[in-house]
Amino acid sequence: MxxxxxxxxxxxxxxxxxxxxxxxxxxxxxxxxxxxxxxxxxxxxxxxxxxxxxxxxxxxxxxxxxxxxxxxxxxxxxxxxxxxxxxxxxQQPPATPATWNEQDIRSSHRQLADLSQLPSTPQHHADPLNLFVVVESGDHHITILDGDRFEVLDRFASHFAVHGGPKFSPDGRFVYFASRDGWISLYDLHNLKLIAEVRAGLNTRNLAVSKDGRWVLVGNYLPGNLVVLDARDLSLVKTLPTHSRVSAVYTAPPRNSFIVALKDVNEVWELSYAAPTPNFEPRRIQAQDVLDDFSFSPDYRQLLATSRKAGGGQVIDLDSGKVVTDIALSGMPHLGSGTYWQRNGQWVFATPNISKGQISVLDLKTWKLIKEIPTLGPGFFMRSHSHSRYVWSDVFFAPGNDAIHLIDKQTLEIAHTLRPMPGKTAAHVEFTQDGRYLLLSIWDREGALIVYDSQTLQEVKRLPMNKPSGKYNVGNKIEFAEGTSH
CATH class of the missing domain: 1.10.760.10 (Cytochrome c-like domain)
Structure with a gap:
């Protein structure tokens, strides 16, 4: 005292x-x-x-x-x-709460090149549908890679912490980036040139591009809202307050709509862009829980979302707007990084788990658990290709995260475990458009992209890179190919 x-x-x-x-x-x-x-x-x-x-x-x-x-x-x-x-x-909030309004967005807009003055055909030797866009998070750069020769075509500085996955125009010419602090960038893959930038928010989750290539939708944590941009030049079209942080935004091509998950309210929003001049008014679908991330069934009719209340996942039918079923999955399944394929003529879906060393495999018709595959530790990413017999899955959150599992898609057994660079994190695989090769990231400042033959599993080439956190193949992305993220 x-x-x-x-x-x-x-x-x-x-x-x-x-x-x-x-x-x-x-x-x-x-x-x-x-x-x-x-x-x-x-x-x-x-x-x-x-x-x-x-x-x-x-x-x-x-x-x-x-x-x-x-x-x-x-x-x-x-x-x-x-x-x-x-x-x-x-690490503390500012004394005056940070704001970002429509005038701030418009004032931040930068036109960096005149598209009307640029050639409309590729000005390089590479196959435009087999390019890779690589995010190097170690020093905040983007690398454009020829997916046939595995040679760098361009490398340029990005804004701070690009994340959420770059998205592409339907023809594959343009790629759109979102940085954590809200900058959206438009890059022309034909001319290897930045076209425009705008700051859509202060803390951005991710973005999506409409099936017709006209609109970009940006989901923000801060301020909690959605921002619609014109895909041609990133000029502002509309903002929609959500009164919630936005967990994720995706396009659902067969539905001609965007799907939005909200982090602080029990709703999923669907925003149609089918009309000649859409108003982007949300169709609000009630969920039984706040949904952190999600994946789609192959036909985009059903949404599979993480639900803590369900102890795993919640399946929502997008046509009826009703919850179909809950799926009990232990730990914290990372459904947004899951993948699906056909096994014995039936679609199955597999998801990694960020808190347990297991992969859960589900029947997409009945939503019943088929198998839980034990792994060396909690994982983050899963990838495959229709021409590959394996799905590749990391153990990102394990002490020994230099390992990556290759799971046989028919037997559901781990067929191989590789350690590409012992002692350094191995994560995030992406295949070439034809599935013949795949690129694997070593998440380290003195890291690399390692190119493998997808059939023989032999290393083909190693490209030193600065923490290549993700890479995205143009053809696979615009075709929403089986095995890749959407």
Whole structure:
């Protein structure tokens, strides 16, 4: 009790530290990262944007800067105590809540090239439908790769933390990127040139492109809303408040609509783009739980979504808008990274699990569990191809995450376990359009893309890369091919 006098002093000290950190931010950071930390030439420094980055990593960047970027090293200017205070300051919400409205979106729009002045045919030697778009998250770059020769055609800087998977125009000419801090970029794969950019939000989940190639839909965590853009130049068409963070947005081609999962309300939204001038008013489908991520049945009539209340998954019929069934799956299935294929003439669906070392295989007609395949640890990505006898699945969250399993799609047994680079994380596979080869990522700053022959499983080529977190084949994506993500 005698030490109660210390409490006001500790509070005063903490408040003083926060004040000093705010002053240090204003002096050293604000010119690049913006007033109220919403970003400018540098990325946003908000809790929503930094949520996946550990405090030690934030401290490392402040101290030593970022290679090949404008981020300087501040260790010579700031003490260790000042840097620690900045790290803590950046992980707290700003004193004034960050906002981003339609005028902000319009003001951020940048037209970088005039499409009318560019050739409409590919200006390179590669097959335009067998290109790979590679996201190198180690230094925030995009690599365009020839999928026949496995040679780099272009490499350019991206905005901070591109995620959610690039999406393509229906003809494969254009690719659209979403960064974590809300920047949407349009790139011309025929001319290897950035066309336009716009900032659609402050923290973005992902985007989708309509089947007719006219619209881009962006789902935001902050502010909680949907943003419709014109796919030709990324100009703003409309914003739709959701009063919720957006978990995911996808296009459902047979339905001529976007499907949206919301993180804070028990609803799925369907936005039709079938009309000549759609109004994008949502059809609200009641769910029995908040849905984190989802996958579709092959005909896009049913939605399979993660549901904690169901203890696994919830199946929603999109035609009737009714919940068909719950699926009891232990752990935390990652349905958005699942994949499907035909086994004995019937469609099956398999999902990795981010909290348990198992893969769950379901019958897509009855939604009954066929088998749980034990793995070396929790996984994140599964990929296959109609011409491959295997589905490839990582063990991303396991201590030994340098392993990757090859599961026989007919026997549902692990046929092979590879360790491409011992000691380094192996994850995320994507096949060439014809399925003859596949590319596997080594998630490390001194990582690589490893090219395998999909039949012999022999390594064909190794391309050094800076943490290639994902790669996406144009043909597979625009055809919504079996075995790849949508």
């Amino acid at each position: 005698k030490r109660l006098w210390l409490v006001p002093l500790l509070w005063a000290s903490a408040a003083h530290g926060a004040t000093d950190a705010a002053a240090d931010y204003q002096q050293h950071c604000q010119s690049c990262h913006g007033v109220n930390r919403v970003g400018s030439s540098g990325p946003a420094l908000l809790p929503e944007s930094l949520g996946r980055i550990k405090p030690a990593e934030i401290r490392q960047v402040i101290e030593h800067g970022r290679p090949a970027s404008q981020m300087a090293a501040f260790a010579p200017l700031l003490t260790a105590q000042q840097i620690d205070a900045l790290v803590s300051f950046l």
